[in-house]
Amino acid sequence: MQIVNEHRRKDIHNSDIPTVCAACEARHGGVCGTLTPDQLLDLSRHSTRRSIEPGREVIGQGETTESYANIINGVVKLSKVLADGRQQIVGLQFAPDFMGRPFTRESALTAEAAVDTDICCFPRTVIDRLVSEAPGLEHRLHEQALKELDEARDWMLTLGRKTAREKVASFLYIIATHIDPEKGTAREFDLPLSRADIADYLGLTIETVSRQITKLRKDNVIRIENSRHVSVPSLDRLMHVAGID
Amino acid sequence: MQIVNEHRRKDIHNSDIPTVCAACEARHGGVCGTLTPDQLLDLSRHSTRRSIEPGREVIGQGETTESYANIINGVVKLSKVLADGRQQIVGLQFAPDFMGRPFTRESALTAEAAVDTDICCFPRTVIDRLVSEAPGLEHRLHEQALKELDEARDWMLTLGRKTAREKVASFLYIIATHIDPEKGTAREFDLPLSRADIADYLGLTIETVSRQITKLRKDNVIRIENSRHVSVPSLDRLMHVAGID
DNA sequence: ACGGGCCTTTGATTTTGATCAAGTCGCCGC
């Protein structure tokens, strides 16, 4: 897609911005926003865009990574598995999240696209060099880590203490509030995860997830078509069912 | 306690180190290790030691914090509560962990001493200033955040996918490997948490925790006296029961 | 030593969600 000046975002200084970066959302919420035009140019010269189809693994548990990436659009599942195959999704990442683990080579988890996803990949060496040159970049990565930590801890409360109904409602709420990186909350959306994925995210079985979704539909908390498309008449109601004060 | 030169650690340059810091473990695994003697002196002038008895709240969910702290010894529970009182412990912190949330005023969780605990408190303003002066400090805080994120995600797998027996064994394994900051793993230790706390950490009830501990004892995975003191004949066996490959 | 309170254990019963087992729906290729 060719980007012309009129479409460029006005909230960041755009002169001398590499063409590929000019329209990229990752420069706003994402990590690239802290870089100077020079640094951005440097990074963009080494970065490559990739499209990933659903189910395709980006990085496997225990593998070594030689690159980081920004999510341009789509959804990525982060998961862990037990030796006997039990699986838990430990996080979802949306645009413009940064993926990859600074300061360590080996990944402790598997990252896999949940839907068609575009990412912008950077070689580890370039990011590591930029981190040492631009202190603002480490600060941004640090903030992203803290955000993920907060999300992980919120989800621990969901996993440990909520009922199946509350868990499913909590999941729907997360999706409603994250699926569209532009506006805050969507009252209608396609689920980026299959029932099996939702079960792995919530620590439930697919049957329980399905039953609870059916029950939420019968209680008019949500409306469903196609089993993937959900609309939420009242966000407040959903939050309440999810046990979020 | 008075510290004389002979007891000072040799692995860090000790000249001009403030007396209170000289014997402090937090300088090794902790965040102070990155500071120059000058910066350490600066920080130590504004820091205060506090002893906290079990059950005493250090910082409450939703309160604003004006200080950070290092744990000198003891154990701190980090927890979240739902509106109706259901509680989940989302993390345990041991010496020499850093407590407090950089870059945000409001705490999203409650921190409470689990046992008698000593902490070294720093005013927010001083740390924030040192972060801007010493890039190494932010790097260290970033690493601590990433460590906590890894731990949180590991625990999500435990909460979402393990059985009660595996959960209790996982908890005992965590304690065995963290209770003594000096040596790696203890094969005998006092539990820093009550049954109620363990239940809140594992997303179980106290009765289930008690029953599973009894069962692990009968299966000779652990030995118990006083209901607080535990010894572990075989760490490998415990790990296996905990579902850790 | 005695009593009271709290923490812990143990037992009986119930409930929630898992498991087992059929279906149904939608999509795609033929």
Next chain:
DNA sequence: GCGGCGACTTGATCAAAATCAAAGGCCCGT
């Protein structure tokens, strides 16, 4: 249009953990 396959739903039954209930044990002060 038909058949088949994968994803989802629904139903029946089962099991794990929660809940309800009652002791025990331990510590502490009197």
